[in-house]
Amino acid sequence: MFDNLSERLSGIFDKLTRRGALSENDVNEAMREVRRALIEADVALDVVRSFVDKVRSRAIGADVIRSVTPGQMVVKIVHDQLVEMLGSEAEPIDLHAAAPVAIMMVGLQGSGKTTTSAKIARRLTQQQKRKVLMASLDVRRPAAQEQLRILGEQNGIDTLPIVAGQSPTDIATRTLQAARLGGYDVVILDTAGRTHIDEPLMVEMADIKAIAKPHEILLVADSLTGQDAVNLARSFNERVGITGIVLTRADGDGRGGAALSMRAVTGKPIKLIGTGEKAEDLEDFHPGRIANRILG
Ligand code: GDP
Numbered sequence: 153m154f155d156n157l158s159e160r161l162s163g164i165f166d167k168l169t170r171r172g173a174l175s176e177n178d179v180n181e182a183m184r185e186v187r188r189a190l191i192e193a194d195v196a197l198d199v200v201r202s203f204v205d206k207v208r209s210r211a212i213g214a215d216v217i218r219s220v221t222p223g224q225m226v227v228k229i230v231h232d233q234l235v236e237m238l239g240s241e242a243e244p245i246d247l248h249a250a251a252p253v254a255i256m257m258v259g260l261q262g263s264g265k266t267t268t269s270a271k272i273a274r275r276l277t278q279q280q281k282r283k284v285l286m287a288s289l290d291v292r293r294p295a296a297q298e299q300l301r302i303l304g305e306q307n308g309i310d311t312l313p314i315v316a317g318q319s320p321t322d323i324a325t326r327t328l329q330a331a332r333l334g335g336y337d338v339v340i341l342d343t344a345g346r347t348h349i350d351e352p353l354m355v356e357m358a359d360i361k362a363i364a365k366p367h368e369i370l371l372v373a374d375s376l377t378g379q380d381a382v383n384l385a386r387s388f389n390e391r392v393g394i395t396g397i398v399l400t401r402a403d404g405d406g407r408g409g410a411a412l413s414m415r416a417v418t419g420k421p422i423k424l425i426g427t428g429e430k431a432e433d434l435e436d437f438h439p440g441r442i443a444n445r446i447l448g
Pocket of ligand 1: 264267
């Protein structure tokens with residue numbers, strides 16, 4: 153996802169580290185190039201501006217330029233700033249609440265909500281030995297509930313029996329009742345999407361949230377949509393309130409800017425990334441490792 157950006161930055165930093173001494177001008181010139189590279193990678197403009205300003209002032213302000221290996225110190229500052237921009241620590245799904253803990257999945261149609269619901273359920277079942285119940289609250293797309301049922305069957309995860317004619321909030325209520333009766337640790341509520349954000353969608357999400365009182369509300373966003381994914385996260389956060397983000401299609405050849413801007417723009421962490429279509433294609437988002445990957 154970061155191949156182009158990584159290549160660009162390594163070109164800039166190779167030049168910088170090859171020089172023995174650095175002038176303020178050299179740093180400024182390198183920062184101009186870093187700025188261009190980030191913008192081309194589709195990182196939000198104000199995020200780029202603040203990033204470059206911070207790196208520049210740390211690089212010029214400290215004794216970096218006068219140090220023995222100034223180029224390497226600038227790279228280290230960029231690395232640390234990248235980690236900070238990405239949220240510093242990995243933030244796993246938080247299940248510290250009374251069972252059944254509800255996780256609500258939100259996002260646009262086709263972003264990967266249903267697939268990601270099954271991926272998370274599988275991981276919690278297999279790695280954390282939790283008893284998980286999944287339910288589709290998507291009553292708009294006729295095949296949606298069936299799609300989740302099949303994914304559940306394929307991965308050994310229970311799904312709420314489908315009852316025709318129920319509203320999303322009816323299904324949410326029934327899921328929590330079934331979870332209490334069945335001794336489930338976690339419920340995953342897969343909600344309906346739209347092709348774009350509209351008022352009825354936001355009202356529906358708020359209604360479900362009020363009933364299910366989810367401990368986590370995860371926005372599933374397609375990383376290939378770049379800045380649109382970032383704007384989407386901001387809107388969902390303002391209107392519904394989210395606790396974290398799952399970026400899907402990180403296996404695609406997107407420019408990576410969505411991943412880099414998300415945290416700074418929304419203040420919410422990227423918790424997981426989807427790296428393929430299969431149920432096991434889900435990874436934790438580690439800011440340090442991502443920064444290492446970007447800087448090669
Ligand atoms: P929903 O409408 O938001 O529930 O989206 P779906 O879960 O039905 O996913 C839409 C399509 O995206 C499906 O074909 C999935 O297999 C695919 N998909 C979901 N996540 C990923 C991912 O991380 N990588 C790739 N390559 N495909 C994904």
